[in-house]
Amino acid sequence: AGETSPVPLIVGDDAPGSDGESRVASARLVEVSVGQPGEPACELVVDFEEDDLHDDGVAALVQAADATGGTVWVWYGSEAGETPAAMLETDAVADAALAACGLRLRVSAVDVVRVAQGDEPEEFWTAFDSGF
Numbered sequence: 001a002g003e004t005s006p007v008p009l010i011v012g013d014d015a016p017g018s019d020g021e022s023r024v025a026s027a028r029l030v031e032v033s034v035g036q037p038g039e040p041a042c043e044l045v046v047d048f049e050e051d052d053l054h055d056d057g058v059a060a061l062v063q064a065a066d067a068t069g070g071t072v073w074v075w076y077g078s079e080a081g082e083t084p085a086a087m088l089e090t091d092a093v094a095d096a097a098l099a100a101c102g103l104r105l106r107v108s109a110v111d112v113v114r115v116a117q118g119d120e121p122e123e124f125w126t127a128f129d130s131g132f
Contacts, residue, residue: 027131030100032058032074032093034084040093042100048131053077055117058085060097063127071111072097073124078117090114 029048035041042060045052053059054077061073072094080086095107115124 026063027127028062028101029128029131030060030062030097032060032085032088032097034088038088040085040088040096042093042096044100050128053117055079056083058083058088058093060093061124061127061131062097062101062103063130069109069111070105071113071127072107073113073115073127075115075120075124076117080117 029045029052030042031045031052033041033043045059053075056079057077058080059075061075063071063073074090074093074097076086091107091112094110094112098105098107098110113124115121
């Protein structure tokens with residue numbers, strides 16, 4: 001796979017979780033749960049850190065998505081196993097994560113990558129560290 005350089009995601013006053021100042025971020029983190037039966041519900045995590053990734057949880061890291069695409073990393077905790085959130089379809093989670101970040105992108109326009117806790121590629125942590 002070739003190197004990809006992230007396109008900054010401009011976060012403005014109207015972005016979910018915004019504090020009213022425009023900032024540039026290349027990754028956003030959302031916690032994934034089940035809303036309606038079988039449907040993902042995503043909540044934006046502001047100022048995230050590694051402690052926001054829970055062993056029994058599912059999260060999505062949206063990396064530098066814009067009209068030309070990006071990557072959505074769908075992360076599964078080591079103890080997520082058969083939890084309702086872990087049983088959701090990966091593309092549905094990615095789609096909900098894009099919407100939670102205020103991005104009007106179809107999931108087909110981004111790369112969706114499943115990531116298991118403890119087996120994260122270096123690119124995941126690079127994207128994670130670029131967030132806020």
